[in-house]
Amino acid sequence: MRNLFAFIYRYRAFLVFILLEIGCGYLIIRNNKYQNAAFFNSANYYVGEVLAFRSQVFDYFRLVQVNQTLVQENTNLRQQLYRIQAIRAHDSLPAFSDSVFIQTDSIPTYDSLKIRLAHEYIPAKVINNSIRQLNNFLTLNVGSADGISPGMGVIAAEGLIGRVKTVSLHFATVTSLLHSKMFIAAKIKSRLPGTNNTIGTIKWDGADARMALLDYVPLDKKIVKGDTIVSSGYNAVYPDGVLIGTIVSASRESDKSFYTIKIKLAVDFSRLSFVYVVKNKFQAEQDSLEIKSGVIPSE
Numbered sequence: 001m002r003n004l005f006a007f008i009y010r011y012r013a014f015l016v017f018i019l020l021e022i023g024c025g026y027l028i029i030r031n032n033k034y035q036n037a038a039f040f041n042s043a044n045y046y047v048g049e050v051l052a053f054r055s056q057v058f059d060y061f062r063l064v065q066v067n068q069t070l071v072q073e074n075t076n077l078r079q080q081l082y083r084i085q086a087i088r089a090h091d092s093l094p095a096f097s098d099s100v101f102i103q104t105d106s107i108p109t110y111d112s113l114k115i116r117l118a119h120e121y122i123p124a125k126v127i128n129n130s131i132r133q134l135n136n137f138l139t140l141n142v143g144s145a146d147g148i149s150p151g152m153g154v155i156a157a158e159g160l161i162g163r164v165k166t167v168s169l170h171f172a173t174v175t176s177l178l179h180s181k182m183f184i185a186a187k188i189k190s191r192l193p194g195t196n197n198t199i200g201t202i203k204w205d206g207a208d209a210r211m212a213l214l215d216y217v218p219l220d221k222k223i224v225k226g227d228t229i230v231s232s233g234y235n236a237v238y239p240d241g242v243l244i245g246t247i248v249s250a251s252r253e254s255d256k257s258f259y260t261i262k263i264k265l266a267v268d269f270s271r272l273s274f275v276y277v278v279k280n281k282f283q284a285e286q287d288s289l290e291i292k293s294g295v296i297p298s299e
Contacts, residue, residue: 067274074157075123075276118283119239121276122146124154124172131178131209131269138162138174142277148172151237151287153278159243159266160184160231161275172277177212177244178204178269185232186214186244188223195221199232200261202244209269212245214261221259223250229263236283 008015124146128139142148144167154161154174162176175182184202188195200217214229227247233240245263253260280286 075121118236118280120279120281122148122279124148124275124277126272126275127171129269129272130176134180134206136176136178136269137165138176138272138275140172140174140275140277141170143168143170143172145169147279148277151283152280153237154275155238155242155278156267156272156275158268159245160238161267161269161272163237164277176269177202177265177267178209180204180206184238184244185234186229187232188214188217188221188227188247189230190224190227192222192224195223195227199234200229202229202263210265211248212263212265214247214263215258217250217259217261219252219257219259223247223259223261225249236280236286238278 122142124140124142126138127141128137130136130138138154138161140148140154148164148167150164150167152164154164160177162174162179162182164172165175166173177184180203182204186200186202188198188200190196190198198217198221200214202212202214204212217223225247229244229247231238231240231242231244243266245265248262248264250259250261
């Protein structure tokens with residue numbers, strides 16, 4: 001306190017001068033319309049700049065929260081879109097010609113179409129990702145505590161990603177599509193009736209992270225460059241119609257009875273940030289039945 005008084009006493013003349021200057025400025029601005037308008041316009045401009053800068057700083061530190069909100073909103077919208085697509089698919093089914101098969105008390109509701117409405121989406125963030133190995137994996141920030149279990153499919157907004165391999169309480173590893181032992185049942189969406197919905201298998205050859213191969217497409221099909229490749233929906237892992245890529249080229253080899261088709265993947269794996277884990281509540285039941293009946297081999 002003594003130092004403060006000593007400072008004021010030492011610079012008393014300068015401090016009085018400053019106070020008088022402030023007082024004079026106040027009187028000038030208060031009693032002159034032009035100076036008053038100029039002062040407040042300038043003050044509003046600089047205050048606006050300061051507030052805009054503060055808003056940018058606050059927005060920057062809120063990016064994580066904003067991203068999480070957007071991801072959750074996208075998850076809800078994707079779930080609604082999936083439901084609408086399932087309803088449309090159900091409405092497009094041909095009706096029975098014999099009315100004896102139609103019973104009003106047994107007409108299924110949309111919720112009872114288990115395969116079509118079985119999938120739910122759980123948002124997740126990619127916290128580790130490899131694309132330069134022969135066998136690539138991802139790590140997600142969700143685990144068994146979030147309802148994740150091995151075998152679940154993983155997709156992104158752009159298309160198909162891979163399949164959950166192992167799970168801990170709060171994390172999960174995913175076998176990427178960029179994996180030498182990853183095979184995905186797919187089909188061609190073509191404008192040609194004879195080629196549309198033709199089934200094949202997607203695999204990665206280990207060369208380019210943006211390219212993959214579509215195998216087992218018969219030579220009697222006409223392949224068109226630019227046609228899209230989507231998931232077949234023939235298993236319990238992925239919903240029907242998830243985008244995988246587009247056809248780049250197709251070639252015939254004399255020693256093979258199938259095309260060699262190259263596709264450009266829809267997903268840029270080097271830029272993954274948020275993904276969706278596809279949860280099918282009937283997957284275990286379907287897998288158990290198929291193993292029991294011998295449709296798929298048991299491990």
